[in-house]
Structures are given as structure tokens and as C-alpha cells.
Amino acid sequence: MLVAGIDIGAATAKIVILRDGEILGYAISPVGYDVRLAANEVSKEALKNSGLSISINDFDYIVSTGYAREAIKFANKTVTEIICHAKGAHFMIPSTRFIIDMGGQDSKAIELDLEGNITNFAMNDKCAAGTGRFLEVMANILQVESMAEMGPLALQSKEPCHISSTCTVFAETEVVVLRAEGKDRKDLIAGLHKAVSSRVAAMASNLICRPDAVFTGGVAKNSGVKKFLEEDFKTKFLIPDEPQIMGALGAALIAQTKLIKQT
Amino acid sequence: MGNYYDELFKLCGFEDEEIKKERHRIEASFERLGIGPEDMDTADSWVRQNHDVSLEGVRKLLGAWLKELIDLVLAKDEGKKIVYFGFPAIIGPGLMLSASSEEVFVSAPDMVLDHTMGQIFNKLTPILEAGETNGLPQGHALCSLWQAKIGGIAKGMIPVPDLALASSYYCDMGSKADDLVNALYGVPIAYIDGVMDSKWGEYPKYLPERVHYLGAQINQALEKAEKILNIKIATDAWERSQKDSGPFRANLVKLVELMRADPVPISICELELLEALSGSSTGRGIREGIKAMEILLIELEKRVKAGMGVTKKGAPRVMVRLGHTSDPRVTRLIEDVGLAVPLTFILGSWGGVKVKPKGNYNTPGEVIADYEMTGGYYYGTEAQIKFYEKAIELMKLDGFIAQYLYNCRPVATISHAQKKYLEEKTGLPVLALEIDNFDSRAYSAASLRTKVETFAEMLKAKKQH
Numbered sequence: 001m002l003v004a005g006i007d008i009g010a011a012t013a014k015i016v017i018l019r020d021g022e023i024l025g026y027a028i029s030p031v032g033y034d035v036r037l038a039a040n041e042v043s044k045e046a047l048k049n050s051g052l053s054i055s056i057n058d059f060d061y062i063v064s065t066g067y068a069r070e071a072i073k074f075a076n077k078t079v080t081e082i083i084c085h086a087k088g089a090h091f092m093i094p095s096t097r098f099i100i101d102m103g104g105q106d107s108k109a110i111e112l113d114l115e116g117n118i119t120n121f122a123m124n125d126k127c128a129a130g131t132g133r134f135l136e137v138m139a140n141i142l143q144v145e146s147m148a149e150m151g152p153l154a155l156q157s158k159e160p161c162h163i164s165s166t167c168t169v170f171a172e173t174e175v176v177v178l179r180a181e182g183k184d185r186k187d188l189i190a191g192l193h194k195a196v197s198s199r200v201a202a203m204a205s206n207l208i209c210r211p212d213a214v215f216t217g218g219v220a221k222n223s224g225v226k227k228f229l230e231e232d233f234k235t236k237f238l239i240p241d242e243p244q245i246m247g248a249l250g251a252a253l254i255a256q257t258k259l260i261k262q263t
Numbered sequence: 264m265g266n267y268y269d270e271l272f273k274l275c276g277f278e279d280e281e282i283k284k285e286r287h288r289i290e291a292s293f294e295r296l297g298i299g300p301e302d303m304d305t306a307d308s309w310v311r312q313n314h315d316v317s318l319e320g321v322r323k324l325l326g327a328w329l330k331e332l333i334d335l336v337l338a339k340d341e342g343k344k345i346v347y348f349g350f351p352a353i354i355g356p357g358l359m360l361s362a363s364s365e366e367v368f369v370s371a372p373d374m375v376l377d378h379t380m381g382q383i384f385n386k387l388t389p390i391l392e393a394g395e396t397n398g399l400p401q402g403h404a405l406c407s408l409w410q411a412k413i414g415g416i417a418k419g420m421i422p423v424p425d426l427a428l429a430s431s432y433y434c435d436m437g438s439k440a441d442d443l444v445n446a447l448y449g450v451p452i453a454y455i456d457g458v459m460d461s462k463w464g465e466y467p468k469y470l471p472e473r474v475h476y477l478g479a480q481i482n483q484a485l486e487k488a489e490k491i492l493n494i495k496i497a498t499d500a501w502e503r504s505q506k507d508s509g510p511f512r513a514n515l516v517k518l519v520e521l522m523r524a525d526p527v528p529i530s531i532c533e534l535e536l537l538e539a540l541s542g543s544s545t546g547r548g549i550r551e552g553i554k555a556m557e558i559l560l561i562e563l564e565k566r567v568k569a570g571m572g573v574t575k576k577g578a579p580r581v582m583v584r585l586g587h588t589s590d591p592r593v594t595r596l597i598e599d600v601g602l603a604v605p606l607t608f609i610l611g612s613w614g615g616v617k618v619k620p621k622g623n624y625n626t627p628g629e630v631i632a633d634y635e636m637t638g639g640y641y642y643g644t645e646a647q648i649k650f651y652e653k654a655i656e657l658m659k660l661d662g663f664i665a666q667y668l669y670n671c672r673p674v675a676t677i678s679h680a681q682k683k684y685l686e687e688k689t690g691l692p693v694l695a696l697e698i699d700n701f702d703s704r705a706y707s708a709a710s711l712r713t714k715v716e717t718f719a720e721m722l723k724a725k726k727q728h
Contacts, residue, residue: 067709080717081713082714083717106710117724118717118720118721120686120692121714121718121721123710123713125697206682206686
């Protein structure tokens with residue numbers, strides 16, 4: 001039984017291949033302009049990583065998720081990324097009761113019951129505050145190679161700056177002013193991480209954060225955001241291995257369930 | 264001989280005779296609105312895509328909106344004294360003015376433009392853009408209803424009114440936007456100061472002082488209207504207006520009863536045509552709406568008897584605040600993911616679970632104030648939330664979608680309080696969802712679909728358990 005889950009997000013495409021319930025391989029690649037091309041490319045890479053010399057059309061069942069889920073013509077079914085992230089995180093850490101997922105363009109807070117069913121959720125609206133995009137923009141201004149590399153720098157700060165703007169564009173201006181005032185780069189970076197975390201905490205204010213809390217998505221690779229989330233939510237956040245593929249993994253698990261039901 | 268718009272008007276429930284009789288008015292209003300033969304294909308497919316035109320009642324409702332549009336556009340040319348009010352607002356004073364003189368045309372022009380230039384012709388955006396360049400710029404969290412009203416005047420599509428009835432009773436932008444209408448066009452304003460704030464735990468036993476105050480405000484606005492319009496408000500104007508619009512409300516009660524069926528017989532998109540008409544028109548639109556509803560009720564009774572509906576039987580049932588006024592695709596999405604919508608807040612407030620007026624008042628303003636106080640919308644956060652709570656049993660609800668416009672303070676604030684209260688008190692899930700109900704330019708289909716689809720799956724799973 002060979003199934004796959006593909007997650008075409010705002011910034012990256014992810015795919016997970018499962019054979020008989022075991023993860024055979026996965027791949028992550030930038031989306032670029034053409035989402036269909038991105039889906040094909042990431043699929044080829046995952047097939048190669050899995051040691052499979054077949055085509056994507058040879059799979060028994062594929063579920064697509066993410067913003068471009070409807071555009072993936074080789075998928076048998078589409079499922080929302082909120083459901084897939086919950087499914088993936090619960091599979092990796094069965095004690096998961098609360099998830100913060102931060103991707104390139106959106107962030108989500110998800111409450112789960114003991115069986116892994118979603119009981120409540122919140123997702124950001126149009127604003128990029130509290131998403132990976134916010135940190136990417138700031139990494140560029142502060143000349144840090146990548147968003148993930150900002151995390152360790154943030155952890156070194158003794159006195160994080162206060163970033164008050166909620167808007168990414170305005171926050172950029174605020175950082176430019178603080179930089180001109182000679183603020184330490186580490187304090188600026190820590191301030192930005194704190195701001196991102198507080199936006200997400202505000203978004204999730206109507207939800208109940210029960211342990212175990214899990215942090216997923218590309219931003220979960222950033223240790224600075226994790227630290228401030230733990231301060232804001234007053235709980236430890238667990239991070240699964242390769243947190244960026246939880247949506248694709250969840251989609252693959254749903255594909256597996258669908259296939260079993262069919263047969 | 265037919266004309267290029269005949270097929271569209273027939274699609275919108277006009278009879279051949281009506282088109283013939285109305286022909287010169289249709290053409291005059293189309294010229295003012297910039298509608299020509301090139302718009303007919305778009306309008307035809309837009310209407311078919313957005314509405315269940317297999318129902319004659321729905322076609323007639325669209326026709327009622329078109330008639331209201333024509334009357335609005337030509338009101339000045341036809342010698343009417345024009346009064347505009349905002350939506351949502353206290354419609355009572357408008358109804359009384361309308362009932363007092365045939366010379367007076369009273370309407371909520373923003374809603375008329377949304378439902379016709381938006382829902383029928385898909386040409387609302389240039390009007391909103393005109394509003395943006397005439398004092399209500401984009402990116403300033405300003406309501407699109409006011410952009411439509413000022414944009415419509417600025418483009419010469421709708422006439423400059425003789426009077427604006429301004430109330431900040433519910434909308435906190437209304438009186439400020441009317442100040443702008445005054446500054447731009449010199450339109451006199453009759454202000455009705457609101458008494459929105461209320462203590463938690465007060466509803467439905469609202470304080471008589473609030474009725475007295477609001478009543479006095481309405482009375483002075485009516486007196487000002489009498490002077491400016493040079494009319495006399497008839498002593499029986501309230502009774503007459505109630506008699507005129509009474510059948511509409513009576514039919515809404517019947518409709519709410521039909522919406523208790525599983526599956527629900529009609530979409531929220533069609534319901535929206537009805538509920539908005541009841542809060543926007545005081546003239547021909549509402550009278551034609553009554554006729555349309557009578558046809559629609561018969562059609563829906565047949566659907567209910569046959570077990571027909573717009574969603575699957577057993578679909579989770581959610582109450583939403585209100586449908587999209589200019590682009591039904593946005594609210595249709597809720598049904599597309601398998602949720603049934605048996606009730607909206609506005610429909611419920613007219614035809615559903617409201618408390619009765621106390622009825623111990625004599626002046627016109629107080630009678631209206633007493634009446635409006637019962638509706639919840641005009642009362643405060645607590646009344647609104649409790650209104651939703653009451654609807655659970657009536658409509659066998661499984662959850663709520665508490666939409667909010669980010670730029671509408673009363674609605675944006677209440678949606679979060681509503682989520683917290685209803686989830687804690689009733690255990691039913693609530694999705695607090697940002698939708699601009701008046702402007703689909705601020706609409707992210709992908710994000711909206713993800714949230715609504717997830718919520719639907721959550722409710723389905725809960726129902727199965």
C-alpha cells in the first residue's frame with residue numbers, strides 16, 4: 001500500500017511517502033511561481049529519496065493539502081492543512097493536545113482531544129504578522145542568512161527590543177529606526193521573535209493550551225520563536241522530527257485511511 | 264419589440280407587461296448607471312451562478328431589488344423628496360416618513376447598490392473606488408457600505424438626498440459619514456443619538472429611560488424631517504407603516520419555521536436577499552418583496568414536503584451573522600463545504616426569537632424605540648449573544664459562524680466575546696471568521712475556505728460521535 005501526502009504551502013512544497021504505514025521518504029522544496037511544477041518537482045525528489053523508480057501516478061492514493069491543494073491534479077482528495085497538521089502531529093507525538101503551526105504565510109493554533117480530533121482552532125487572517133514571512137523580511141534587513149539562523153542569535157539577547165508594530169511593513173520601518181539608534185542586532189532579533197510569538201498568542205487567546213503542546217511548521221526550526229512561545233503560553237513546546245512536514249504527513253495518513261476504507 | 268435587457272429582467276422575475284410599462288424608466292436609469300448591452304452576458308451568468316433561479320420567488324425578489332434601484336436612481340427626476348438612512352439603522356422613522364407622503368422616497372441606497380450593481384451586474388467595484396476618492400480612502404478601515412453610498416452619489420448614479428437620517432445607534436461610523444455627505448453635498452442631517460451601552464444582565468428588561476431618550480431623539484429627527492421636507496407626519500403613520508410591512512414580517516416568521524426543516528430548503532444567499540430588503544426599502548421594494556415571499560413560501564413548502572434541500576439531510580447546522588450583500592460567492596462557500604444555514608442573525612431578529620415590545624408608549628419616537636429595543640441588534644452585546652443562544656433549540660444548531668468585519672467595531676468586538684460565551688455556556692463550537700460582508704475585494708478565498716472547511720469537518724466529526 002503506497003500512499004502520499006503533498007502539502008503545497010505559500011513558501012514551500014512538502015511531500016511524504018508512506019508504505020504500509022511507515023515513512024518511506026519525504027522532500028521539501030521552494031514553491032516558486034508555478035504550483036503544479038513545484039508539486040511535480042517535489043514529488044520527483046521524494047521518489048528519489050525513497051529509492052522508488054516509479055511515477056507519482058503509480059501511487060494507490062494521494063491527498064493534497066495547503067493553499068494550492070485544489071490545483072494538484074494527481075491527488076485523489078483534498079483536505080485542509082489544519083486537519084492535516086493535527087493528524088501529522090498527533091501521529092508523531094500521540095500525547096499532543098495543542099499545536100502551534102507557523103508557516104510561511106499563516107499561523108494556526110489547534111486544540112485536540114485525547115483521540116487527536118480537532119476541537120477548536122484559530123488561524124490568522126490576512127495579516128502576515130506572526131508568520132514566517134515576517135521573520136524572513138526581517139532576516140533580510142538584519143543580514144542574517146536564514147530565518148532559522150536568527151533563532152540562536154535571539155537566544156543570546158539580554159534585553160530584547162520592544163517592537164510595537166503589528167504590520168510587517170511598519171515593523172520593518174521600526175527596525176530600521178532602532179538600527180539607526182544603534183541597538184544591538186541580537187536585541188533587535190530577539191524583539192522581533194518576541195513580537196511574532198505575542199501575535200500568535202493573541203490569536204490563540206480563545207483556545208486552551210493543554211500539554212502536550214507541540215510546535216510545527218517551518219518556523220518551528222527557529223529556537224528563538226520556541227523560547228518566546230514557551231514564555232507566552234507558559235508551557236513547554238515539543239517539536240517533532242522535521243516539523244515542516246507535519247501537514248504532508250497528516251495528508252499521507254489520511255490517504256492511508258481512505259485507501260483502507262476503500263478496500 | 265424586445266430590447267437587450269428583456270431576458271435579464273425576465274430572469275429577475277419581471278413579467279412582459281411590467282417590462283413594457285417600465286421600459287423608459289429602465290432605460291433612463293441604466294443610462295445613469297452606465298449599464299449597456301455589453302453588461303447583459305455577465306449579469307445573466309452572474310445571477311445564475313449566485314442564485315437559485317429555479318425558484319420563481321427568488322427571481323421575483325431579484326426583481327424587487329431592481330425595482331427599488333430604478334426608483335432610487337430616478338427619484339429626483341420624478342420629483343420625490345429623498346431621504347437616505349444607513350444600514351443597519353433604525354428603519355422606523357424612514358417607514359413613517361414614507362407612509363406620510365407619496366412625495367417622499369426613503370431608502371438605504373448602499374444596500375440597493377450592493378444588491379443590484381453587486382449581486383446582479385457585478386459592477387460594484389468602480390462605485391466603491393469612487394467612494395475611496397471622495398473622502399473614504401482605502402486602507403483606513405472604513406466601511407464599504409458608506410463607500411458605495413458616497414461613490415454612487417459622486418458618480419451621479421444616485422441622487423443627492425434632501426435629508427440624511429443619521430444614527431450611530433448601531434454603526435459608529437454612520438453619523439460621521441453623514442457629516443461627510445453634508446460637507447461634500449450640503450445635505451441636511453437629522454441625527455438620532457443612540458443608547459447602545461447597556462449593562463450585562465439587563466436584557467430583555469431594558470430600562471424605560473432608554474426608550475424615553477431614544478424616543479425623544481427619534482421625535483426630534485422626525486420634526487426636523489417635517490420642516491426640511493415640508494410634510495406633515497400623519498398621526499397614523501406608524502400604524503400604516505406597520506400594516507404595509509406587517510405581511511413581510513409575518514412571512515419571515517413562516518420562513519423561519521420552514522428553515523427548521525432538515526435539509527434546509529433554501530440557501531443563505533437567497534435568505535440574504537430577503538433579510539436585507541426588510542432593512543433597506545420602505546417603498547416598492549418591500550411591497551414587491553412581500554409578493555415574492557408569498558410565492559417563495561409556497562415553493563419552499565413543496566420542497567420541505569418532498570424532503571428537498573440545498574444541503575444533505577443531517578448536515579451540521581450553523582447560524583451565521585448575515586450573508587454577503589454584494590457577492591454571494593463568499594457566503595455560498597459555507598454551504599459548499601457541507602454546512603446548512605437555517606438562520607442568520609438578521610433573519611432571526613425579524614422573524615424569529617425576539618421579545619415583544621412593552622407597548623406602553625404614546626409618542627411616535629417612543630413607540631419606534633420600544634420596538635427597536637426588542638430586536639437585540641440595537642441593544643448591546645449581551646442581547647446579541649443571548650439571541651444566538653436562544654436560536655440553538657429553535658433551529659437545532661450544531662455551531663455558529665460569528666463573522667466579523669475587521670473594520671466594524673461593534674461586530675469585530677462582539678464576535679470574540681460571542682465565541683467565548685457561547686462555547687463556554689453551550690458547548691457548541693463557534694468559528695470567529697473575518698469576512699467583509701460588503702466588499703469582496705477584501706476576500707481571500709483560499710484562507711476562508713480552509714477555515715470554513717476545517718470547521719465543517721470538525722462539526723461533522725462531532726455529530727458522528
